[in-house]
Amino acid sequence: xxxxxxxxxxxxxxxxxxxxxxxxxxxxxxxxxxxxxxxxxxxxxxxxxxxxxxxxxxxxxxxxxxxxxxxxxxxxxxxxxxxxxxxxxxxxxxxxxxxxxxxxxxxxxxxxxxxxxxxxxxxxxxxxxxxxxxxxxxxxxxxxxxxxxx
Numbered sequence: 573x574x575x576x577x578x579x580x581x582x583x584x585x586x587x588x589x590x591x592x593x594x595x596x597x598x599x600x601x602x603x604x605x606x607x608x609x610x611x612x613x614x615x616x617x618x619x620x621x622x623x624x625x626x627x628x629x630x631x632x633x634x635x636x637x638x639x640x641x642x643x644x645x646x647x648x649x650x651x652x653x654x655x656x657x658x659x660x661x662x663x664x665x666x667x668x669x670x671x672x673x674x675x676x677x678x679x680x681x682x683x684x685x686x687x688x689x690x691x692x693x694x695x696x697x698x699x700x701x702x703x704x705x706x707x708x709x710x711x712x713x714x715x716x717x718x719x720x721x722x
Contacts, residue, residue, distance in 0.1 A: 581620040583610045589625040590660055591633050600664055607668040614642045623705050626658050635701040637708050639719060646686040648719050652695035652704035690719055
């Protein structure tokens with residue numbers, strides 16, 4: 573069993589989010605490579621946090637949290653506004669998992685990723701998403717069974 577300091581990994585959202593000034597020219601391939609390089613170092617039992625900043629048509633920039641469990645090939649999606657997952661984010665994660673050879677079987681090229689949308693606390697209004705994403709991470713560190721609840 574790994575210690576508490578080694579149980580969680582964090583992917584820098586500035587490196588992978590499509591939103592923000594620094595990433596306007598960063599391709600999905602470049603962002604996928606960053607995610608893959610971080611996930612390659614995952615140890616059994618570790619969870620990987622990936623806060624992600626979206627630019628939504630309805631409400632501007634918005635934070636969501638992705639939690640990746642490589643042991644079960646599960647990607648958990650937590651959105652303080654409970655919106656469906658943005659297509660860029662889903663494609664980004666599918667591409668990363670495909671590069672890591674997460675497949676249904678040895679004879680299949682089809683990626684087998686378990687997607688789980690967690691019904692986490694909903695933010696009031698539309699400006700507290702960053703706070704809620706940080707709170708989600710804190711709650712998961714305190715008790716990762718939070719991810720198992722529907």
